[in-house]
Amino acid sequence: MRRLPVYLLLDTSSSMTGEPIEQVKNGVQMLISALRKDPYALETAFLSVITFDSAANQVVPLTELVNFQVPDLQANGVTAMGGALSLVKQRADQEVNKSSAEVKGDWKPMVFIMTDGLPTDDIQKGLQEFKEGNWGIIVGCGVDNADTAALKQIAGEAVVTLSTSDSTAMSAFFKWVSASVSFGSKSVETIGKDVSGLDELPPPPPEINVVV
Amino acid sequence: MASFRLFGCFRKKPPNQTVSTTNEENTSTPDPDEISQQQSCSNSETLDSPQPENPEAMNIEEESETTQPAEDPGPTGNETTSPLDTHQRKDSEEETSTLTAPADSITPTHSSTEADQTDSLTVTPTEYALPNGKDGEPYRVEHLKEKIFSDAASEILTYYIEGLDESGITLLENEDTLDGIPTLIDNEPKVIQIELFYHLRNQERKPPFKHKLRFAINPDPQKLWKNIPSNREKPYWKSDEDCELLEEPGSGRLIAASKRGRSHAHEGTCRDDHYAIKYFHQSGWWLSIVADGAGSAIYSRKGAEIACTAGTKLFEDSIPFLDSEQLTNAICEYAEGSESSKNEVFGKLQELFIKRIGYPVCLEIYEHAKTSSHKAKDYNTTFLISAWKKTPDGWFVCAFSIGDGGIAVLHESEITPLNKGDEGEFSGETIFLTSNNVWEDSAALRNRVKFGLFKDVHGIYGMSDGITDPYFETEHNFSQLEKWHKFTEEIDSHLAQSASPEKRLLDWMDFWSPGNHDDRTLTVFQPVPPQTQREENA
Numbered sequence: 103m104r105r106l107p108v109y110l111l112l113d114t115s116s117s118m119t120g121e122p123i124e125q126v127k128n129g130v131q132m133l134i135s136a137l138r139k140d141p142y143a144l145e146t147a148f149l150s151v152i153t154f155d156s157a158a159n160q161v162v163p164l165t166e167l168v169n170f171q172v173p174d175l176q177a178n179g180v181t182a183m184g185g186a187l188s189l190v191k192q193r194a195d196q197e198v199n200k201s202s203a204e205v206k207g208d209w210k211p212m213v214f215i216m217t218d219g220l221p222t223d224d225i226q227k228g229l230q231e232f233k234e235g236n237w238g239i240i241v242g243c244g245v246d247n248a249d250t251a252a253l254k255q256i257a258g259e260a261v262v263t264l265s266t267s268d269s270t271a272m273s274a275f276f277k278w279v280s281a282s283v284s285f286g287s288k289s290v291e292t293i294g295k296d297v298s299g300l301d302e303l304p305p306p307p308p309e310i311n312v313v314v
Numbered sequence: 315m316a317s318f319r320l321f322g323c324f325r326k327k328p329p330n331q332t333v334s335t336t337n338e339e340n341t342s343t344p345d346p347d348e349i350s351q352q353q354s355c356s357n358s359e360t361l362d363s364p365q366p367e368n369p370e371a372m373n374i375e376e377e378s379e380t381t382q383p384a385e386d387p388g389p390t391g392n393e394t395t396s397p398l399d400t401h402q403r404k405d406s407e408e409e410t411s412t413l414t415a416p417a418d419s420i421t422p423t424h425s426s427t428e429a430d431q432t433d434s435l436t437v438t439p440t441e442y443a444l445p446n447g448k449d450g451e452p453y454r455v456e457h458l459k460e461k462i463f464s465d466a467a468s469e470i471l472t473y474y475i476e477g478l479d480e481s482g483i484t485l486l487e488n489e490d491t492l493d494g495i496p497t498l499i500d501n502e503p504k505v506i507q508i509e510l511f512y513h514l515r516n517q518e519r520k521p522p523f524k525h526k527l528r529f530a531i532n533p534d535p536q537k538l539w540k541n542i543p544s545n546r547e548k549p550y551w552k553s554d555e556d557c558e559l560l561e562e563p564g565s566g567r568l569i570a571a572s573k574r575g576r577s578h579a580h581e582g583t584c585r586d587d588h589y590a591i592k593y594f595h596q597s598g599w600w601l602s603i604v605a606d607g608a609g610s611a612i613y614s615r616k617g618a619e620i621a622c623t624a625g626t627k628l629f630e631d632s633i634p635f636l637d638s639e640q641l642t643n644a645i646c647e648y649a650e651g652s653e654s655s656k657n658e659v660f661g662k663l664q665e666l667f668i669k670r671i672g673y674p675v676c677l678e679i680y681e682h683a684k685t686s687s688h689k690a691k692d693y694n695t696t697f698l699i700s701a702w703k704k705t706p707d708g709w710f711v712c713a714f715s716i717g718d719g720g721i722a723v724l725h726e727s728e729i730t731p732l733n734k735g736d737e738g739e740f741s742g743e744t745i746f747l748t749s750n751n752v753w754e755d756s757a758a759l760r761n762r763v764k765f766g767l768f769k770d771v772h773g774i775y776g777m778s779d780g781i782t783d784p785y786f787e788t789e790h791n792f793s794q795l796e797k798w799h800k801f802t803e804e805i806d807s808h809l810a811q812s813a814s815p816e817k818r819l820l821d822w823m824d825f826w827s828p829g830n831h832d833d834r835t836l837t838v839f840q841p842v843p844p845q846t847q848r849e850e851n852a
Contacts, residue, residue, distance in 0.1 A: 103783075103829030138503035141538035141580070145829040168532045171443045191763070203790040206783075 113217035118177040129276035136280035154186035182219035184228030207289030210238035218245035274309035315543035354652035395789035473512035543581030550616035557816035566841035571819035576831035587833035590622035608694035619695030667714035712765035836838035
């Protein structure tokens, strides 16, 4: 079986303290609940959560959706976004199977990165390592005053923004992530290829803005 | 005795901030944001002090009188540790957990005057996450105390659990085990939050402490798959399934079945796979074509169909070429081991499969696309063709393939694949009959032509990746005899002694394989066993 790996990179720097981090937590919980209603996702989706504040941490290793346990998230520290990019590349190298005569390869990993700030570490180093990876869809989500320029370097055109003052936007975003993951796992069978651009995903909800 | 760090979670809290603890407050389920937490400690530990590794600290709450709102560091909250949960943090999940006491009047059985008068307690950050369960499947968690309290489990005198009422799971108290079969309503996933109340040793008379537990029940994906009939109004509509049986006394029988995958059934879309089988009486040739229309191509179901019908027609036209004296002789000499004849056969088959069949079929799809004002890639399909005939030296089998799926001959306890799976490194992208680059690389093209002479043939198989993925998964496995034994045992037992083996094959195609729900197409040739042949001849 080809697995669909999904990496969630979540900013847990101190600026996310309070309502924003609660919204993200709820969002992840909602994402998981929504995916659990989708038979494609239940059978193929594997998720990992990487948080980044003063350092990047893989708080949930790549885990089958059915066994996934939503992590608690704490906000503090600065924004080691470059570290998160290095880490996700490193973890994907370890956790994602490539096809060979002996091994059934996974689908290219999907990456969703959410941040509300500017990278405080050397993003170029992380970015360079990240770009060496073989990714499926990459979506950047800027919250409030996020650095969308940095997100564009990571995710190309697939960058959306939303405001944490609007909790419906946050929940709309995670619903859209869920729809996108469902779509990705569905493509395993019905499309027979990876989705690779924003235009191949379900349209983002009106609550979130696509950065152009 | 176990050591635990009792006060890990206190360090973040202002020492003096307290809330008076009334019984009512403590009995309500704590809101994650307002977990009634720690007391100001009469043992004069300051909250910012290093955590005592002192088990006796557990008794502190007996003397404390106030609590304060908890700031919940959560399971990933670095060093903070729950009093009785020293190493389970990575397991804890969806929220934070509390170890709150007294639970006093929550349960009638435990409420007492004494309880009502006790206050406050310790608390902890984590909510312990039990393994997730699945709708309708047995759920069992043994050694519960150890799992939750780890080293401190021995400090737990008694415990009970509340909140399991409608979950289908019960606590087997004597066995320290959760057990049962959880069920969901309308396949709606749910998160079960329960509370574990426990007494510590030497505190039997105190009200119990409370620990939150949580786990999710997943729906059974099998119950979530829908089966929506395909829309007959769609262009190039085809039936959701198809099957066929060809029997030729003295030679064998060829059975084919093709079934729409669950992924299509779930969406109400059409089957993209197609097949064609034929026996040519005059020449004695058997033919199987399996074509798998690309999921990414809108009219691939038609592409697959054209590949089958045009392929069959072109093969039929080529039979005189195949049965030419020159090729027939070459096959005979090849059977005797002649290398030059082998090359001659190879050359002739290249002409057959590439020039006379494969490329013209590709052109026919282009032609159809043009007249329909569509792009050829809208009709992308794989193409696996195999043909065989009995000779004095055994079964001569030849094949040509573009794209994933498989062709193989099982013979004399050996498996010989007659194709090379065209799979990408990562994404399962394959190539198609209609791909330009297929026809540009003549060396690679020649390698797509395979043939052999086989004695004691058990079966000749052609299949789409809807079958190879769940049964063989990798190219390597496709050449492994033990994988084939499992596969053929299932097929043979299904087809044995059935008046309608083609329908049986179709039924078999409902097999369940998580994550593998593509269209499934299989052709199986079973030669008449030599013994039966003799009887028939007699």
